[in-house]
Amino acid sequence: MRINLLSFGSLTEIVESGLINDNDLTDSDALKDYLLKNHPEIADKKFVMAINKTVIRENTNLTDLDTVAILPPFSGG
Amino acid sequence: MSAESFDRYERQLVLKGFGNVAQMKLHNAKVLVIGAGGLGCPALQYIVAAGVGTVGIVDHDSISTNNLHRQILYSTNDIGKSKAETARLHLQALNPEITIQSHVVKLVKSNVLKLISSYDFILDCTDNFDSRYLINDACLLLKKPLIFAAVSDYQGQLAIFNVSDEFGVAVNYRDLFPIPPKPGEVPNCEENGVLGVLPGIIGTMQAAELIKLITNLKGALINKLLTYDLLTQQIYHIEISNAEPGSYPKPSMKDFENSEQVDAAVAEIEVAAFKHLLEEGNTCIIDVRELHEFPKLNGFAYKQIPMSILDEDSLNGISETNVVFVCQHGIRSLHAAELFHDQSDLNKRFYSLKGGVARWKVALKELELIL
Numbered sequence A: 001m002r003i004n005l006l007s008f009g010s011l012t013e014i015v016e017s018g019l020i021n022d023n024d025l026t027d028s029d030a031l032k033d034y035l036l037k038n039h040p041e042i043a044d045k046k047f048v049m050a051i052n053k054t055v056i057r058e059n060t061n062l063t064d065l066d067t068v069a070i071l072p073p074f075s076g077g
Numbered sequence B: 001m002s003a004e005s006f007d008r009y010e011r012q013l014v015l016k017g018f019g020n021v022a023q024m025k026l027h028n029a030k031v032l033v034i035g036a037g038g039l040g041c042p043a044l045q046y047i048v049a050a051g052v053g054t055v056g057i058v059d060h061d062s063i064s065t066n067n068l069h070r071q072i073l074y075s076t077n078d079i080g081k082s083k084a085e086t087a088r089l090h091l092q093a094l095n096p097e098i099t100i101q102s103h104v105v106k107l108v109k110s111n112v113l114k115l116i117s118s119y120d121f122i123l124d125c126t127d128n129f130d131s132r133y134l135i136n137d138a139c140l141l142l143k144k145p146l147i148f149a150a151v152s153d154y155q156g157q158l159a160i161f162n163v164s165d166e167f168g169v170a171v172n173y174r175d176l177f178p179i180p181p182k183p184g185e186v187p188n189c190e191e192n193g194v195l196g197v198l199p200g201i202i203g204t205m206q207a208a209e210l211i212k213l214i215t216n217l218k219g220a221l222i223n224k225l226l227t228y229d230l231l232t233q234q235i236y237h238i239e240i241s242n243a244e245p246g247s248y249p250k251p252s253m254k255d256f257e258n259s260e261q262v263d264a265a266v267a268e269i270e271v272a273a274f275k276h277l278l279e280e281g282n283t284c285i286i287d288v289r290e291l292h293e294f295p296k297l298n299g300f301a302y303k304q305i306p307m308s309i310l311d312e313d314s315l316n317g318i319s320e321t322n323v324v325f326v327c328q329h330g331i332r333s334l335h336a337a338e339l340f341h342d343q344s345d346l347n348k349r350f351y352s353l354k355g356g357v358a359r360w361k362v363a364l365k366e367l368e369l370i371l
Helices: A009-013 A028-038 A040-044 B003-013 B019-028 B040-050 B083-094 B109-117 B129-142 B197-215 B271-280 B332-341 B356-366
Strands: A002-007 A018-021 A048-051 A066-071 B030-034 B054-058 B099-103 B121-124 B146-152 B155-161 B224-229 B234-239 B267-269 B283-287 B322-326 B349-353
Touching (some): B019 B197, B040 B054, B040 B121, B129 B146, B271 B322, B271 B349, B271 B356
Parallel strands (some): B322 B349
Antiparallel strands (some): A048 A066, B146 B155
């Protein structure tokens, strides 16, 4: 499964945007586990996940070449 | 419309899809801009120039030298003056035909509903999560359209909340981020810095969304979060839907009542009281700024515990009764004081230097307390 990951804000310091190729990434929970395993610092971060530009609320199936964005809250002004 | 008004707005009156009807909608709108800083200044300039009939400005802060690289509504002569009042004067000169009201108050639970209720549209141009969640919850409760914007490093976020789409669905900030981040969890502009043009761009986009919303132009960012990247000049939209019921507490009128005690729970002190505590002794000063931030404190003993590493164990071993937190603008230090205030088992008093080093730079220098 190839997932196009888009990382935003301070999350880019933990995980860079790019293509992830891993056969286990069949759903969003598997992707979250993958991110936690490879980038444990992400556990302390709040972010919202969007698959193909739509925010997801629960575990959602992924298909090959889906784009998944992870966006943290910004506070600056 | 008077001949002078026609002249002033001529270039948008002749614009296809805009015209006199849209101009009258702007004229009849009442807009409250909360925060007259990096986002608020450009947003205000375009809102006022476009002819929004009534504009309110909320800001309790005063203008500092390090504001000027991005808050270009102000000039060097304005340093030390009230932001809301100075903004009102400059903006009234830009457009004398509209009504501009300044509110030099700190937005808190006990005044937010009253302030917001007099206006039709609210712009969140603040710089901290406490204000953002307070404004979001108040706007959600009063069903006020809220145009949200925020920046971080080289990126900005923009969204419209509490406006129903064609399916009758309206979202708010808590549908994206139900629970506020803990103090210090997300770095702010003071810690990370910001290029002045970024809030300039995002604040201008915020004004554009407001104008689209008021005049019913197509394409307003309803139920969408826009993220802008200054480095790549790319924009990314995501669609927001309502969070599951129970994901966050629904605000009620009760949440905004009897809140004076909560607001006053942590003592924010001015420089005179700070000096008094120093003289009194039995006082520990903690600078919660990051190690690279200037000016450094001087002339008295203090501990430096940056907000990024401050936690509940940080005060172990501190014997003094009074603990004063200090930072650049008094926002992080207030968070720090609140963090420890909640631990009522500690027999200590916690204070935050209101306005921080930036506000008191001159006074602290006179006291020889900074380099």
